[in-house]
Amino acid sequence: MHGLLRALILAGPTCSGKSALALDLAQRLNGVVINADSMQVYQELRVLTARPNEQDEQRVPHRLYGVLPAAHKGSVAWWREQALAAMQQAWSAGRLPIVCGGTGMYMRALTDGLAQIPESAPDVQQAARALVAAEGAPAVHARLMAVDPQTAARLKPVDSQRVARAWEVWQ
Known part of the structure; x- marks a missing residue:
């Protein structure tokens, strides 16, 4: 080659x-x-x-x-x-x-390649997942839209895993 x-x-x-x-x-x-x-x-x-x-x-x-x-x-x-x-x-x-x-x-x-996204503390990860479980991905997506509209715009409101991860990173 x-x-x-x-x-x-x-x-x-x-x-x-x-x-x-x-x-x-x-x-x-x-x-x-x-x-x-x-x-x-x-x-x-x-x-x-x-x-x-x-x-x-x-x-x-x-x-x-x-x-x-x-x-x-x-x-x-x-x-x-x-x-x-x-x-x-x-x-x-x-x-x-x-x-x-x-x-x-x-x-x-x-x-x-991958974007360099910081690791979150386990308690922050758990809190983000618990929030999505309690309120639903669309509600957390709406919260994310208010604080980080650029990231939120790239996500589907129903994608619970990515919405939780984005919320966790923002936190």
Whole structure:
């Protein structure tokens, strides 16, 4: 590759054939399939997510499938760090990283990077989630609109996870 590191990204909707295509391409191109589906990182969700079966995983290397227990809270920042490491390992082994999945946020984090958002204290995180649980995401979104309209404008009022996180960061 003469110094140029390449990767292939396969993204698209659920049940569109991404995994089968990734497997086929990995076989033909000496690739490593790297998961970019937020649910497929969890060990216990094999059946619910159409994760590659053991035969597929033996045919070509697969990374970041079933690596977290369901009780562990994953994050896009964690996934990005792991995906970049898996890509580096593939390049070092002379293989093509094939990033495959339908989680757009993961793909954007990989290609565009992540904003530097400060970590919050656990009590602030808990308070933000409790507020959303008690009042609902739209009500907290309205509060956020009053104090940080720029951030609030980028969020859907019903997206409880992102609204809670934005409130927590603002706090």
